[in-house]
Ligand SMILES: Cc1cc2nc3c(=O)[nH]c(=O)nc-3n(C[C@H](O)[C@H](O)[C@H](O)COP(=O)(O)OP(=O)(O)OC[C@H]3O[C@@H](n4cnc5c(N)ncnc54)[C@H](O)[C@@H]3O)c2cc1C
């Protein structure tokens with residue numbers, strides 16, 4: 193097939209904090225560089241979902257005068273709480289006893305989606321060409337095996353793969369260097385890690401699923417600047433997870449829940465755990481009388497230092513959560529994603545200027561605060577595989593007493609898709625019915641995301657073996673896709689007494705959980721037609 | 732032949748509309764905006780007519796705030812030749828828009844003016860008709876098919892009873908239905924080219940048009956929540972409920 197070709201110095205895939213920081217830093221280093229940035233969402237920010245308590249360290253370096261540029265970083269953290277939840281009781285943990293990495297007094301409560309919109313404005317003002325609505329669907333390679341660039345998705349293909357009236361072929365974007373910044377579980381990043389064995393000798397990657405709702409709450413319950421986290425109920429001691437509640441501007445609270453995708457019980461439904469969590473008296477009393485205005489979910493990458501793949505390869509770099517630069521004990525990945533992008537930009541600049549190899553990324557990375565931060569954080573997540581209580585005790589010793597400098601590194605033993613136990617061996621969980629005031633079902637939740645995919649396009653959730661869901665996964669694991677998907681995309685329906693696996697792909701909110709958790713890795717998320725997916729506002 | 736196409740920037744049709752707490756309007760902050768869907772059909776048709784060699788120029792125009800430039804840009808990316816943005820703050824009612832369009836028509840002297848049959852935000856369905864009256868031009872509304880003849884158009888209209896075919900003399904106003912065509916995608920190279928096409932910016936006040944709303948909006952409310960449905964066990968029960976509870980038969 194003959195596709196149109198466009199050439200750039202640097203092609204960047206993904207308009208999150210990492211991709212945008214790469215673009216801005218590159219232009220600051222050399223205004224003459226030709227840079228384009230592709231984003232699959234219909235506009236920058238529309239696929240960004242994050243807490244977000246923001247540490248400004250990377251931004252201070254990138255745009256030192258951000259305070260003067262009308263940035264959407266306004267609400268400073270004013271107060272912090274940490275609660276252990278029992279079924280009805282809660283125990284407040286004094287914040288001075290929290291490891292310093294979990295203290296937030298210099299940070300801000302922001303909408304990361306809005307920060308990305310603002311960063312995109314800064315990038316465009318510097319001359320970066322940003323193309324929202326254009327997913328990169330394919331990596332292009334040179335004959336010598338190095339990355340050549342990417343191709344965008346064809347538009348206007350029907351379900352059967354035929355061209356529709358408005359068919360518009362994808363185009364080839366060729367870059368001297370290509371930067372992959374797709375965020376957690378990038379669809380192309382995953383292929384590159386495999387092809388170049390970037391994860392050789394590393395621990396298996398670890399993930400979590402994060403939910404977020406925005407509530408507009410009663411004035412009397414709102415404390416602008418308050419950051420609250422919880423651990424404990426409704427999760428048991430063996431499931432890793434917890435909640436966040438950030439009191440932002442305009443009487444809004446950002447309420448969310450993160451659950452490690454290494455959970456073992458296939459009957460567990462992350463969505464319903466989150467809904468149930470909101471019924472806890474200490475949470476309910478804050479949101480009662482308020483209104484839920486947004487919903488969404490997105491996977492997080494939690495493996496950290498031990499699982500971090502090599503971030504350079506011939507012709508390309510991998511940055512941010514596409515590689516896995518999130519700091520787990522801080523649950524922060526935005527400033528680290530930005531910093532990794534800035535290091536990538538410096539590497540590329542040296543590559544162009546003095547012909548230095550892209551592998552010089554490694555030295556720059558190792559000399560940066562980013563490396564130090566990830567190194568010191570490395571033992572926290574694996575210690576929680578011993579359970580919540582032991583994890584907390586160890587984290588206290590590791591982070592407060594030794595500040596991450598213990599002379600050993602704990603390992604992540606399993607990939608998340610390997611951890612499910614058989615459905616027969618695990619207890620069923622009875623989740624309460626939604627009351628449509630505090631708790632909701634998936635249908636009404638997905639409605640709030642504004643998600644749409646043009647109908648009559650190929651299903652973008654591919655099954656390697658179309659029979660496996662019914663012939664194997666249903667029998668062994670009671671097909672957990674019905675529960676782990678936060679958008680109700682997967683259903684098992686009975687038709688004339690025969691079970692059928694149904695994929696409602698138009699509802700997909702691009703969280704990537706199925707691609708991660710499916711026990712046989714049978715589901716592959718690929719890019720749908722451009723502009724499809726959620727239309728998040730200030731997530 | 733020259734075609735002027737009016738496009739409006741509205742909240743994207745996938746976004747769930749939220750009413751402001753104080754009832755003074757709807758929330759537009761942090762909300763994805765797009766081109767009013769039938770306006771996309773209007774642009775597509777104009778571009779198709781040009782591609783068929785029956786028009787020489789397609790000019791896209793939008794009335795609204797600065798950001799409506801994006802909507803004009805989108806029209807340029809799918810084939811319009813140049814753009815005009817008439818800047819006006821706040822709500823601009825259909826009458827004001829048609830008066831502005833009248834001024835632009837007098838200046839640009841197009842042979843045809845296309846636009847969507849109505850905007851999905853205010854659902855007014857008035858601008859085309861008012862413009863036709865102001866210009867004293869023939870109008871063909873709700874077009875689902877357009878044939879360009881020598882000095883006229885044959886237009887198929889979507890009407891309640893089915894389809895109606897009429898002929899209008901040029902110059903004329905056509906308002907377009909979603910069934911008219913399948914709007915094309917803007918390709919990446921065309922988006923790039925669109926960045927270089929000119930957009931003329933004019934202030935509504937410089938045209939001598941006062942865009943102050945004439946309608947007093949008293950309150951905006953969410954529609955009442957629908958009660959959950961129920962299942963009936965038999966036809967008898969259904970009839971009984973329709974008679975006694977719903978009182979519709
Ligand atoms: C629930 C939750 C809470 C969090 N809380 C915090 C917090 O409080 N503080 C904090 O610092 N961090 C937090 N994080 C983490 C933070 O959001 C991420 O670390 C950060 O967003 C990573 O940035 P990124 O640029 O690497 O990727 P992303 O932000 O994921 O951006 C990737 C972008 O690339 C686009 N894209 C992907 N694939 C393609 C493709 N093939 N073609 C074109 N475009 C593509 C995506 O649509 C997206 O816009 C949280 C995350 C979650 C899920």
Ligand code: SF4
Nearest residue numbers: 677700701703704706
């Ligand atoms: S289908 Fe997969 S990627 Fe889409 S919402 Fe469901 S779990 Fe997430």
